[in-house]
Structures are given as C-alpha cells and as structure tokens.
Amino acid sequence: MSASERRIQEILEKLKGKYFRITPQRYAILKILVESDEHPSVEQIYKEVKAQFPTTSLATVYKTVTLLKEINEVLELGFHDGNNRYDGNRPYPHPHVICTGCRKIMDPELAALDELSREMARKTGYKINSHRLDFFGLCPACQKTG
C-alpha cells in the first residue's frame, strides 16, 4: 500500500467517523487532491473529476474541498486574484515557492520557521496559531523563456 493510498484510507475513516457519506464524487476529489503534488485549483480538480463523472458540478467540488479543509486534511492557498490552490499532501502551514510565470508551486524544506513563529509570539505578545509564507519568482523554465 503506497503512502497516498494509506493517506486516502485515513481520510475516509475520518469522514466515516464524523458520519459524512463517501460518494463517488467525494472519493474522486479526495484522490485527486492526495495524489497530486501540483497544488491543483478547483477548476483543475473539476476538470479531472468530470472525466470520470461527467455530471459533477463545480458546486460539489467547492463543497468537498471546503469539507476537507474543515477537517484539516487539505491546506488552502488562497490568492486574492482568484486562483486558489489546494494542498492535500501537507495540510499544515508550510512555505511555498510560486512561479509568477507559469504558476507552478513547490514545497521547499525550511525548518527555521517554527522558531520564527515563537520569536514573533515573544516579541509581539500575540498567541500565534498559524502562518503563511510564500516566495514569488520565476522558476528555472520560465527564466529561460524570458
């Protein structure tokens, strides 16, 4: 059993435990989110699900993504320009490196961030619960293209 398969099973159990129903659409959306490391948008998920279940509606994709976000199994990368992306692999805050050319998103390793959170809490008196760190630039491919 692969890591993705195991993760899918875990999430299914979590849903069942909360008496949410496992519909074919939900299963398909969950699978796409967990198996992709492209940080897909709702639109991309929609397109993929439709290939399997042509009657699927955008509303269902939104509802399912929101559900998975609420049970903390998907991280939403909200962009105010309306191209939100979703991470079903690492549903906890972590940094992203985002290409402003092709919109590719990577997950770099960066251990120092938790220490920064603690430092911010100490300096400001805030109780820090979460964070968001994005680096913007051009990926190697887009640098060549000009």
Add this chain to the structure above:
Amino acid sequence: MSASERRIQEILEKLKGKYFRITPQRYAILKILVESDEHPSVEQIYKEVKAQFPTTSLATVYKTVTLLKEINEVLELGFHDGNNRYDGNRPYPHPHVICTGCRKIMDPELAALDELSREMARKTGYKINSHRLDFFGLCPACQKTG
C-alpha cells in the same frame, strides 16, 4: 517637517513626474495611507475620505490605491476572504502579525527573511523577486476577551 509629511511630498513629486494629476481626493487618500499605521482597508479609507469629500466614490478609492500600488508606494495585503488591507508606510515585502479576532495588524522586525529568500533561491533554482509572510493568532487584547 515630519517623516510622514516628507514621504507624502516624495510621493506627490513621483506622481507629478509621471504626469498624474493631484486631485483633492487623491491627496486625501494618499495622506490617509501614509499617516495611518493601521493597514486600512479600502472601506476604511473610503469612510475617512468621505468625511472630507462627501461625493467621493468607492471606485475612486480603488483606482487611487491601485495607482499607488503600481508606482510601488503602497503594499497590498490581499486576503482571499475579501478584506484587503494596505500599507502606505512600508511599501516593500515585510512580515505581518495578524489578529484573527479583531483584525489588528502589526509589523514586527525580522531581519532573517532576506537570508531565507536567498536560501530558497539556492535550493529551488527559482529567481525570487518577492515574498509574503503572515503570522496569524490572537493579540493580547483578544486573548483576554476569550
């Protein structure tokens, strides 16, 4: 001449140099942005400008804020939940600490970030141009309120 007054003059010169006109509404919006350290929203700016110029429209506030953003004199803190905030004091990327209770935003000092940018560039091959770092939590006042 205070620091804000100096900054306002600088931005006015920049606008004149680009043949943008200094209308009373623009001047008022600019002044609000530079003199506030509350990271005001468009709605808040609108309310304040209206006190001086009652016929001012929201569209004008949007247009002016966009203009100031484009000449790199205002930093937009876009939030995908539709409560964008604007920083007219430090129009370059810098971290923010955001209260999820009352929406208060602070600007903590954090020198280590440029080094992180370079580290990301090295690790990923991206050419990093910009970044965004937000910490979310409860400010001291909201911690007491519960």
Add this chain to the structure above:
DNA sequence: GTAATTGCAAATGGTTTGCAGCATC
C-alpha cells in the same frame, strides 16, 4: 483647451447558497 479623473451604474467572476431530486448508509 486638452487630456486625465471623477462618480455613477452596470458588469465581472470566483464562490456560496437554496432547493428539489437522488444516493448513501
């Protein structure tokens, strides 16, 4: 005087919502 800006109202577009019919459990 000319060209830019304002302010109104309408359009936009991603996301959410109401609800009737359907599927899961």
Add this chain to the structure above:
DNA sequence: GATGCTGCAAACCATTTGCAATTAC
C-alpha cells in the same frame, strides 16, 4: 427509510469597467 449529498440556477460581493461630466494643468 431517513438524512445527507448532488447539481442546477440564482445570489453574493468585492472589485473593475464604460462613459459622460468635470477638473487639473
């Protein structure tokens, strides 16, 4: 069989846009 889910269409709402009248220069 009861309840939750789907899919449709309409509603939402911050922001943008078109345009005629106004104003800065």
